[in-house]
Amino acid sequence: MYEVLIPVDDDEERARAQAAAVADLPGRDEIVAHVFHVFTDNPSGASVGQHGGARRARDSLEDAGVEVELHEDGGGNPGGLIVETADDLDVDAICVGARKRSPAGKALLGSTSQDVILSSDRPVIVTGKSK
Template identity: 50%
Template sequence: MYHVVLGVDEDEERALACAEQVADLPGDPGEVSVTIIHSFTDNPSGASATQIHSVRKVGEFFDDHGIDYEVTESSGDPATAIIELADEEDADLIVVAGRKRSPAGKALFGSVTQDVILRAGRPVMVAGTAKKA
């Protein structure tokens, strides 16, 4: 069994790009289990992760591809939440989405993906959203 922690934000395109990469991992989809995590940085309405559209879409994708998954949520720093969950579950792989940002944007707002890559003590796959030719 191969266990993946998949960090999902609100962007459906990035979330589905990550899900596609998980489905493309070698082996049978039945040998993969995924924990989808959504970390709320601001949640005044008290929503749960399963109410986030991108999380639901990834779940539907995994259902269609026969991949077992569960959904969890956290609050606070997303990178820390992803890394801590991967450590707790002894995940084989962390999957996060990349996105293009200017150097100033990275300096001002940081990058969850970059933080996960630099701090995780296990393999990290970064899925892009570039269109296939």
């Protein structure tokens, strides 16, 4: 059995792509997928189970026969919280979704995926949007 952390944001298409990448890993019936969302603004008090990206990822993974657990955090630096959660859960890998951005955009705005890639000592799988 191996465990993968799937941090999702508000982009449901990217969440489905991350779920598909994990479901396509060998031995999918031996995977536990930890779908994780950081709420940076949550005035309605929604839970991770109500979050669109998390629901899409969970549904896709369960349809593929992958065991899913949902996790959330209430705020802070998403990249740091993703790495911290991966450490706390002792997952084997992290699957992040990347968005297309210009080199200048990356330098000026930063990138959660890039932060995770550079900060984690675990393997990081990077996906784009589904086709």
